[in-house]
Amino acid sequence: MSSDHVTRRGLLRGSAALAAAAPGLSHAQPASPVKEGSPMTPVELTVNGREVHLQLDPRTSLLDALREHLHLTGTKKGCDHGQCGACTVMVEGRRINSCLTLAVMHDGEKVTTIEGLGTAEKLHPMQKAFIVHDGYQCGYCTPGQICSAVAVLEEIEAGIPSHVTHDLDRVTMSDEELRERMSGNICRCAAYPNIIAAMNDVAAGGKA
Amino acid sequence: MRPFTYSRATSVADAAKSAASVQGARFIAGGTNLLDLMKLQIETPTHLIDVNHLGLDRIEKTADGGLKIGALVRNTDLAADRTVRSDYAVLSRALLAGASGQLRNKATTAGNLLQRTRCPYFYDTRMPCNKRRPGSGCGAMQGMSRSLAILGVSDACIAQHPSDMAVAMRLLDAQVDTMGADGTARSIPIADFHRLPGDTPHVETALQSGEIITSVTLPKSIGGTHVYRKVRDRASYAFALVSVAAVFDAKGGTRFAFGGIGAKPWRTEAADAAAKSGAKAVAQAALNGARTTHHNDFKQALVERTLASIYRQKEARA
Numbered sequence A: 001m002s003s004d005h006v007t008r009r010g011l012l013r014g015s016a017a018l019a020a021a022a023p024g025l026s027h028a029q030p031a032s033p034v035k036e037g038s039p040m041t042p043v044e045l046t047v048n049g050r051e052v053h054l055q056l057d058p059r060t061s062l063l064d065a066l067r068e069h070l071h072l073t074g075t076k077k078g079c080d081h082g083q084c085g086a087c088t089v090m091v092e093g094r095r096i097n098s099c100l101t102l103a104v105m106h107d108g109e110k111v112t113t114i115e116g117l118g119t120a121e122k123l124h125p126m127q128k129a130f131i132v133h134d135g136y137q138c139g140y141c142t143p144g145q146i147c148s149a150v151a152v153l154e155e156i157e158a159g160i161p162s163h164v165t166h167d168l169d170r171v172t173m174s175d176e177e178l179r180e181r182m183s184g185n186i187c188r189c190a191a192y193p194n195i196i197a198a199m200n201d202v203a204a205g206g207k208a
Numbered sequence B: 001m002r003p004f005t006y007s008r009a010t011s012v013a014d015a016a017k018s019a020a021s022v023q024g025a026r027f028i029a030g031g032t033n034l035l036d037l038m039k040l041q042i043e044t045p046t047h048l049i050d051v052n053h054l055g056l057d058r059i060e061k062t063a064d065g066g067l068k069i070g071a072l073v074r075n076t077d078l079a080a081d082r083t084v085r086s087d088y089a090v091l092s093r094a095l096l097a098g099a100s101g102q103l104r105n106k107a108t109t110a111g112n113l114l115q116r117t118r119c120p121y122f123y124d125t126r127m128p129c130n131k132r133r134p135g136s137g138c139g140a141m142q143g144m145s146r147s148l149a150i151l152g153v154s155d156a157c158i159a160q161h162p163s164d165m166a167v168a169m170r171l172l173d174a175q176v177d178t179m180g181a182d183g184t185a186r187s188i189p190i191a192d193f194h195r196l197p198g199d200t201p202h203v204e205t206a207l208q209s210g211e212i213i214t215s216v217t218l219p220k221s222i223g224g225t226h227v228y229r230k231v232r233d234r235a236s237y238a239f240a241l242v243s244v245a246a247v248f249d250a251k252g253g254t255r256f257a258f259g260g261i262g263a264k265p266w267r268t269e270a271a272d273a274a275a276k277s278g279a280k281a282v283a284q285a286a287l288n289g290a291r292t293t294h295h296n297d298f299k300q301a302l303v304e305r306t307l308a309s310i311y312r313q314k315e316a317r318a
Ligand SMILES: Cc1cc2nc3c(=O)[nH]c(=O)nc-3n(C[C@H](O)[C@H](O)[C@H](O)COP(=O)(O)OP(=O)(O)OC[C@H]3O[C@@H](n4cnc5c(N)ncnc54)[C@H](O)[C@@H]3O)c2cc1C
Pocket: A081, A082, A083, B026, B027, B028, B029, B030, B031, B032, B033, B034, B035, B036, B051, B071, B097, B098, B099, B100, B103, B106, B107, B108, B109, B110, B111, B112, B113, B114, B115, B162, B163, B164, B165, B211, B212, B213, B214, B237, B238, B239, B240
């Protein structure tokens, strides 16, 4: 039984939230067409709290499963090679590049995309902060930036060190830390300073 | 991507056996290197064996005071591990200097060791490359070789080993623990794990067909001051042009290992022996036998300057 239909509705609501955060997102690249040769494999995921059942060519990246099969187009395809961060989503609570992993490898796991962070009616604090601080221009990198930004604050909270952490056992909040930890998310519009401002705002204001 | 079939391994022994018996089979761990290369059809496995669910994701103390790191431990978790932070800080530092937060959340200990070169001609399937297509020639030698190796290179290949983590592992004298297709376990000293290119640059490690990495074991901590200094084109999220891992141990001994300059993670006894004489002497010893191109000759000076900065950092701390 396919739950594509059910998922789609949830998704449309989610995209509205995204559109609110970043108007004018529409330049998605088409995924490569499915070629002959790989047998279809069943994959079950919980995406943004909703269980979905898919039949996928094993070559399908998690990114293409989200965008092309579940029509969750908030998550973006930039490079498709792990270099830009536009495809960042949370899997089992950790941020990863959804372009460099196969959907089948995540059978049975929980995925959170930008559509699952907030809704148009109730934005996630980070989405709100990106709007307030102009954390984007074209908005293409924004869903990935927001997913990463949310995860970065959690990672600092959890005491996970970074390249710029002076004492590995004492992780503190600073612009230097935020910049280093966000380096996997490229922004062609160079909204970087405003993204850092948005993150600082959320970090200071808690979960307001 | 070429079509392939996919299965989840149910035991380590099974994984090794089927990897050796199914033609074109490959293990997949984080997938961050393999899938990248499969998209470009540089790697074309016909069957993927997922090794993520074998319980190889634990870090345990060994009976003789060392540390056994499961092959599937993620780079983020290894860098953040309490024991690694305190007793093997150079490993934490090297890991944190590599890739991005998202990639480190996926990348595994074994996958990191086995990641393939970043030579631009290896990545460009229109160009000759002895590593990608044995016997086709080397596009890099007369081409853009700025990022490539100056030590351990051959007439067939001058590719650099790109890993940061592996440099720290080499410094710490890690052992790579494996299981073969016939079920035999063995431990390979990291010094013998990566192969020099010679005439067969496509053969990169000592692993046999089907052999699976189960863990990487570190000997008892040597304490001391740990440093990893990486020099790259950007402040973050870029591969090393030159990197130096160093431990100044409590007894006055010093060891160095180098990244970005070698066909494999580079370490020499002569460089360690020259430690008391300072950066210039260590650089000279380490770079003995270097073979450079017009584009990458700058790495020699960069090694010396990176060492000098490490010495300064160490003195400032003392
Ligand atoms: C944009 C980008 C930037 C990067 N920057 C850096 C950097 O600055 N520094 C750095 O060091 N690295 C960097 N990397 C590389 C990254 O560290 C590697 O991709 C990663 O470590 C590979 O681990 P994995 O688990 O994803 O490997 P996979 O892609 O799953 O596997 C890699 C290889 O290992 C084999 N393999 C995996 N597990 C086993 C096992 N248990 N036994 C036997 N064989 C196995 C696979 O068959 C495959 O051949 C970067 C990568 C990207 C995409």
